[in-house]
Amino acid sequence: MFHKILIANRGEIAIRVIRACRDLGIRTVAVYSKADRDSLHVRLADEAICIGETPAAESYLNIPSIISAAEIADVDAIHPGYGFLAENPHFAEICESCQIKFIGPKPESVRLAGDKSLARETMRKAKVPVIPGSKGIIGDQAEALRVAKKFGYPVIIKAKAGGGGKGMKIAHNDGKLVNAFLTAQAEAEAAFGDRGVYIEKYMSEPRHIEFQILADRHGSILHLGARDCSVQRRHQKLIEESPAPGLSKRLMKKMGEAAVRAAKAFQYENVGTVEFLVDEEERFYFIEMNTRLQVEHPVTEMITGIDLVKEQIRIAWGQKLAFHQDAVRFNGAAIECRINAEDPDHGFLPSPGKIETLYLPGGPHVRVDSHIYAGYTVSPYYDSLVAKLIAHGKDRLEAIQIMLRALKETTIGPIKTTVPLHEKILNRPRFRQGRVSTNFIESIMGGPSLEPQETRKAG
Numbered sequence: 001m002f003h004k005i006l007i008a009n010r011g012e013i014a015i016r017v018i019r020a021c022r023d024l025g026i027r028t029v030a031v032y033s034k035a036d037r038d039s040l041h042v043r044l045a046d047e048a049i050c051i052g053e054t055p056a057a058e059s060y061l062n063i064p065s066i067i068s069a070a071e072i073a074d075v076d077a078i079h080p081g082y083g084f085l086a087e088n089p090h091f092a093e094i095c096e097s098c099q100i101k102f103i104g105p106k107p108e109s110v111r112l113a114g115d116k117s118l119a120r121e122t123m124r125k126a127k128v129p130v131i132p133g134s135k136g137i138i139g140d141q142a143e144a145l146r147v148a149k150k151f152g153y154p155v156i157i158k159a160k161a162g163g164g165g166k167g168m169k170i171a172h173n174d175g176k177l178v179n180a181f182l183t184a185q186a187e188a189e190a191a192f193g194d195r196g197v198y199i200e201k202y203m204s205e206p207r208h209i210e211f212q213i214l215a216d217r218h219g220s221i222l223h224l225g226a227r228d229c230s231v232q233r234r235h236q237k238l239i240e241e242s243p244a245p246g247l248s249k250r251l252m253k254k255m256g257e258a259a260v261r262a263a264k265a266f267q268y269e270n271v272g273t274v275e276f277l278v279d280e281e282e283r284f285y286f287i288e289m290n291t292r293l294q295v296e297h298p299v300t301e302m303i304t305g306i307d308l309v310k311e312q313i314r315i316a317w318g319q320k321l322a323f324h325q326d327a328v329r330f331n332g333a334a335i336e337c338r339i340n341a342e343d344p345d346h347g348f349l350p351s352p353g354k355i356e357t358l359y360l361p362g363g364p365h366v367r368v369d370s371h372i373y374a375g376y377t378v379s380p381y382y383d384s385l386v387a388k389l390i391a392h393g394k395d396r397l398e399a400i401q402i403m404l405r406a407l408k409e410t411t412i413g414p415i416k417t418t419v420p421l422h423e424k425i426l427n428r429p430r431f432r433q434g435r436v437s438t439n440f441i442e443s444i445m446g447g448p449s450l451e452p453q454e455t456r457k458a459g
């Protein structure tokens with residue numbers, strides 16, 4: 001087994017990986033930017049190395065700095081967490097060329113899935129349904145207008161290199177389309193250095209359902225069931241749960257098989273997620289494959305009893321999966337609430353600052369993944385996620401009840417967080433009945449349409 005792993009990340013996910021390493025008896029190396037000097041991941045790791053200035057481009061995204069740290073600390077693997085360099089094929093390649101194992105899929109898989117337009121083609125060939133839309137990149141305004149006419153409004157323009165909702169724009173008519181197309185291109189260029197965009201039919205009120213994939217290097221690929229991540233703000237997840245409520249067994253079986261087929265088409269290895277949108281008639285469509293650990297992985301861990309980070313490390317080491325699809329068991333229901341330092345009453349405006357008072361919940365069937373402590377300052381430079389609360393019940397209603405108890409206990413002040421919004425959502429009859437779609441938050445907040453905006457994203 002690996003003797004030392006560097007974690008090229010920060011916050012709760014760096015701690016999550018440190019914990020898995022400790023359970024496996026592996027030493028850990030944290031890296032940090034100057035702003036994160038006093039962070040918990042720095043304190044919890046066996047060693048810590050400063051890799052640069054506060055802006056992520058000069059630290060957590062600085063490949064030469066991270067590789068130097070890995071060489072100085074003499075690690076044999078790097079875990080990228082999520083976000084930052086987790087889906088950067090170039091980084092994965094550099095790790096391999098330095099004889100450092102990248103804990104994730106092969107660079108070719110990251111590249112293939114990371115080009116969302118190419119990924120759609122790969123899925124078409126693998127007979128996995130994709131949302132109706134353009135074949136490949138849209139060249140100019142005239143082509144955008146032609147494609148929109150063919151599929152009918154509304155349409156959504158997406159960046160081929162997309163993520164975090166950046167470069168994503170919805171258009172309801174020809175007039176809006178041209179502007180949306182140009183803005184999406186510009187946003188994509190700024191965020192990813194690639195202005196390529198494609199067009200999909202915009203589905204009204206879909207559900208976001210994704211499948212957790214586990215694949216070893218020896219050709220074994222299986223899934224660990226579905227997560228429903230339909231509760232979103234600006235097309236970014238806020239609440240995730242597993243299993244997905246109210247969907248037929250037949251659909252779950254079909255989608256699980258399609259997810260495995262998708263992973264095979266990407267020649268997938270390690271842990272990954274195949275995301276779909278599902279309409280009211282239970283038709284499902286691939287949207288993307290995330291080639292990394294997801295923020296919401298704990299809900300799957302809670303109901304399957306499988307530690308996904310340990311699996312990632314074992315797979316990267318070359319071990320075979322210890323079980324087959326038939327042996328995967330699902331126990332009860334789990335829900336995760338993302339606690340972000342944001343003000344839900346003011347357009348989810350980031351609310352960074354010093355945490356003066358803090359109490360995080362505990363008790364039976366509650367898990368908290370977090371890096372904050374009393375006296376910790378939430379930096380405006382990074383992701384706004386400050387804690388993940390996860391509740392596990394024998395069924396969905398029990399999980400909701402336990403989550404409400406956990407939310408009630410939670411005190412994080414004086415910064416604003418999403419805690420009160422979560423309480424509001426979990427008490428809504430529509431949520432309790434499991435009738436949620438991606439426009440749910442918008443509908444309960446009664447505000448204007450929440451277009452995807454420049455928000456910092458976890459993963």
Ligand code: ADP
Pocket residue numbers: 131156162163164165166168200201202203204206208232235236275277287288438
């Ligand atoms: P990103 O990688 O930027 O997060 P995704 O393709 O994963 O983008 O989509 C994120 C979310 O945006 C989805 O969960 C869904 O809410 C919304 N979305 C994406 N594509 C469509 C579509 N064609 N129709 C309706 N909603 C969509």
